[in-house]
Amino acid sequence: MSGLLSLCDVTVRFGGLVAVNKVTIDVHEGTIHSLIGPNGAGKTTIINTVTGVYSPTEGSVFFGGLPLAGVNPDRICRRGLTRTFQNTELFGEMSVADNIRVGLHGVEEYGLPAASVRSWSCRAAERRIDGRVEELLEAVKLSDQRHIEARALPLAKMRKLELARALASKPKMLLLDEPAAGLRASEIDDMNLMLRMLRDQLRISILLVDHVMPVVMGVSDKITVMNFGQKIAEGTPKEVQANPEVIAAYLGA
Template structure:
């Protein structure tokens, strides 16, 4: 998996009379973790939906490694190496953890309808390769012992990791994470942070992270962009953002020392 460099240029969208995102520009360096934070309603999830093609922007464009993604359907954006997770877990709860990851691997299977129907050697070979890759991805996110467990029986922190593994099955260069630490206990959030750092360091992925859990955001991000009312309020290193008085007033609350 190669690294990605994402450029978000003057991206904006209106929903009727509501300006949900107002010409936001962000440059995300290759092989980095770049967080986007802000109060509820600031436009964070809208930004992710624009990058992944769920919404069409009113203004601006999205560029991945020099290729314009804006205007492409979601499946073509995914085929260019963009994967995402959602705020709410979207797993097949009755299927095992391994089967959930195998679903994400479907476009990489190297056989067609004929080989599947006739059970040709290429079918069994591809199935074995997919099962091995699924187990590798589960191990990467710390779920090697839960491959046979139904997704619905996993703890919330494990379900969040399983969603990561399934997103990785697509073979992304760019991974967008929409509040992966929401609802996690402190130990689970710490474990998630370790996984995100592994994805950056071992796979060379570029990650766009949205979260309200400052322990995770400040611990893993090289740079942070702050949105407020659909506009870009601030951007910088975690320490710069932590001490920015506008950010403290709008989002973190209290004084710079308390933040």
């Protein structure tokens, strides 16, 4: 166990189906670590296990040296581990700014009694929330879209808004499940810049799951390759691209 996030011989079974089989992964602080593999390889199962949706049948998961077994998803988020989803999960009828604001109320808590009387602590917290919303809008380049309903955004901007909302909880690590799915080439370049900014400027570690190879190969410090629930390779992008077993299972000749 040497990473900020460590999976140690993790197995996840659903009845007779072994979705993940004795997988060990260390995601180190300040890095982008990608998890790739064909559909059904077990990638999203790993993310769901890390974030408390599933419990490992065998093995252990640690974040910041603390075990995650039995910890509820909301408490995992409070520890600094936040995720996004394959499908955009925004509040469509709410504005872009309010989608981010929702995430911040879990950080700036002031309680129902304070809110009901608009106490000093409540007003101070709301001012901090407003300031943080503006910072996050600026970070993902959505400042000019703040009042637009989230459902009116094009897909690429929806992806950015999901990132901003995930950042609202001030995470140490982001688990991103296919953030580049459906993006065009120019939008992929923009996503790469965004992910590097999160790592290099905000110092946020990332576990990235994606099928879009220009993203995976363009931003990853390390890549783990899954197939049929097992880890078949791990290394730098160049090492993975040259691995015959990875070529046969996933990347193709």
